Each structure stands twice: as structure tokens, then as C-alpha cells.
Amino acid sequence: MVVHRHSADDLTEAEVDRIFRAFADGTRRDILWRTMTSEVSISGLANSYDMSFAAVQKHVAVMEAAGLVTKHSRGRQRLVRANPETLARTQSLLARYESLWRRRIERLDALLADDAE
């Protein structure tokens, strides 16, 4: 399989895997959403969802492993905060995909036009 490295400071394939995996769950997207605005404790998050504290803890762990959030302690609480850098990288990754795609599509359109003749 071909590995696409687009720029020097880019994410590894494994990192990209983890990031998209993290995004592939509504609860995690919501956690990301909430922790964009302000720092939220795990139990603060847990109260928002119809699942156990431990389940939410796991979701946070998945997102932390993907680099999408960071945790730090305040007293007995662990405050979760979204990590802007990773989201920005993800977005630019998608943008790059799409711009390359657009270019390719022009060629594809040309091919299809040829087919139609």
C-alpha cells in the first residue's frame, strides 16, 4: 500500500487512523465539542451522557490517545480540554485531500467526456 506523506510535520498513518477513529463516534464528537468551549471534568462530562462514568472515561482516553484533547489535574478533578492543533491538522488533511481531488476530478471529467463521444 502506498503511504502518502504530504509534508514534513505531518501525521503518521497510525495517528490519522486514531484521529478518524476518534471522530467516528457521536459521544466523542460531542465531548470534543463541549471541551472546545471550556474545560470540563470527566464527571462533568459523564453527567451529560446516558452511560457510566467509566464509559465516558474510556471515550476521553480514546480522544486523548488521538491527541484531540488533553487532560490536566485541578484538585481531585481531571479537566479535559480540546487540543486545537490536532483538529487544525485534521482539517488541513481533509482540505488537502479535497484540493487534490478537485484537480483529479477535472481530469476524470475529461476522461468521461471522451467516453461519451
Add this chain to the structure above:
Amino acid sequence: MVVHRHSADDLTEAEVDRIFRAFADGTRRDILWRTMTSEVSISGLANSYDMSFAAVQKHVAVMEAAGLVTKHSRGRQRLVRANPETLARTQSLLARYESLWRRRIERLDALLADDAE
């Protein structure tokens, strides 16, 4: 859990789940990549990867379910083609996330500045 609907023609939560899940695998990203340029048969794809035909078939099925590729027949072959619309939607979804995030970050920065005092 809060569901975020951003615009009328937007993807459902389940669709977003499937799309990100589809992206969370290197082989699938590569398939998407290759089928952006040109239509490729399943066996054409299968020759590129160190896995069975059936495995590649499954990856294509995952991407088709996510709306990222379409299939159509030519003779005995099934040609796989990337679906630009879904990628565009995904990209704009991420872009929307990020722009909202940027706005929120300004506020967050203000909060952190307060903390530092």
C-alpha cells in the same frame, strides 16, 4: 447527548459515524485515493494490497456504505469510483467544526488569561 445539525442538507449522525469510520483505515484511504483518479475494478485494487480479494471487497463495501465510493458494472468487472460529493461534505463538516472552534478558542484564551492573573 446533544445532536448538532448545522444545515438542512446535512449528514445524519449515523452517516458521519460511517464516514469517519471509513477514513480510519489506511487501506481504505488508499482505495479512496486511487479511485479519485480513475475507476478501478475490485481485483485491480486487490492486486495492490497484501490481503485477500475478499478483504478488499469488504473495505470497498465499507466505503460504499459510507457513500465515499460508488460501484457500477462493466462486463464481469465492478468498477469503483470515488464519490466527490461525500468528501466535499466531510471536508466542509470539518471546516465548520474548525471555524466554530476558532471562535471559541478566542473566548477560551480569554479565560486562560484570566486564570494566569
Add this chain to the structure above:
DNA sequence: ACGATGTACAACCATTAGGTTGTACAATGA
């Protein structure tokens, strides 16, 4: 000092994901 709160982590369970092999079948080409 002590109960309540917030967290971590282990153990467990059911389902899904990602791979395999094998079989069946349609389309192609000699």
C-alpha cells in the same frame, strides 16, 4: 476524622471489525 466526590483501573461481556478460506456463479476468450 470521616463521609462524599472524582478518578483510575481491572475484570468481564456482547458486538463489531478485519481478516481468512471455500464455494458458487457470471462473463470472457480461445
Add this chain to the structure above:
DNA sequence: TCATTGTACAACCTAATGGTTGTACATCGT
């Protein structure tokens, strides 16, 4: 016609996911 090629699909295996409960422990407030 008949072997080859391309596909579909079922059955199966293993590992990972997403959830649970239970236990231990640190911190906080009274």
C-alpha cells in the same frame, strides 16, 4: 465448449470496541 477471470457471499477466527460493575484511592468539605 471449457478453462480463466472477476465477483459475491457464507462461515469462521481473532482482536478490538464499547459498554458494564466493582474496587481502590485521593481530595474535599464539615
